[in-house]
Amino acid sequence: MDKLTVLITRKQIAAKVAELGARITADFAGESVLLIGVLKGAAVFLADLARQIQLDASFDFIAVSSYGNAKQQSGEVRLVKDVDCSVEGKNIILVEDILDTGLTLTYIRNLLQAHRPKALKVATLLDKVARRTEPIQGDYVGFQIPDEFVVGYGLDFAEHYRNLPDICVLESDSTAI
Numbered sequence: 001m002d003k004l005t006v007l008i009t010r011k012q013i014a015a016k017v018a019e020l021g022a023r024i025t026a027d028f029a030g031e032s033v034l035l036i037g038v039l040k041g042a043a044v045f046l047a048d049l050a051r052q053i054q055l056d057a058s059f060d061f062i063a064v065s066s067y068g069n070a071k072q073q074s075g076e077v078r079l080v081k082d083v084d085c086s087v088e089g090k091n092i093i094l095v096e097d098i099l100d101t102g103l104t105l106t107y108i109r110n111l112l113q114a115h116r117p118k119a120l121k122v123a124t125l126l127d128k129v130a131r132r133t134e135p136i137q138g139d140y141v142g143f144q145i146p147d148e149f150v151v152g153y154g155l156d157f158a159e160h161y162r163n164l165p166d167i168c169v170l171e172s173d174s175t176a177i
């Protein structure tokens with residue numbers, strides 16, 4: 001049986017997303033930004049964040065897969081879908097649901113950096129600082145959370161729970177690692 005406990009409410013998320021959007025708006029005043037979401041987890045955050053950014057903005061998406069089971073990654077990241085837009089000379093905000101070990105964002109950041117963007121910033125809703133193995137930090141971080149497996153607001157466990165409006169800690173017998 002899965003047990004879900006609310007960690008961050010929809011109200012707290014909305015307030016934080018508005019704050020991050022205002023910071024991005026101020027930091028890139030007078031310029032355009034290209035938001036690149038990491039599918040699928042970041043889709044919900046990107047949709048809300050984009051509407052809090054008062055700048056000319058476009059969207060793109062990238063998809064990666066990491067080998068390993070649902071809760072634990074092997075450390076190998078593979079590109080499944082590249083961006084459609086050109087990245088060169090643009091202000092890129094890489095949008096991710098959660099920064100965990102940092103392997104995924106390090107891989108994507110290096111990939112995008114090779115295309116010479118004007119600026120490349122990382123926006124992540126959640127940050128599990130204690131789990132980090134790579135030297136990467138978010139530029140726009142929503143919440144630092146403890147080392148617990150969370151779902152909701154885009155985050156899944158085996159493709160479930162992405163549609164929960166709050167971020168919840170998942171405890172499940174079948175998913176114990």
Ligand code: IMP
Nearest residue numbers: 099100101102103104148149150155156
């Ligand atoms: P990293 O490469 O270890 O930083 O992992 C980032 C990816 O792992 C995220 O994009 C999520 O897909 C997944 N992930 C890490 N922690 C969680 C969690 O608590 N719940 C759901 N997915 C997670």
Ligand code: MG
Nearest residue numbers: 039040041097
């Ligand atoms: Mg993800």
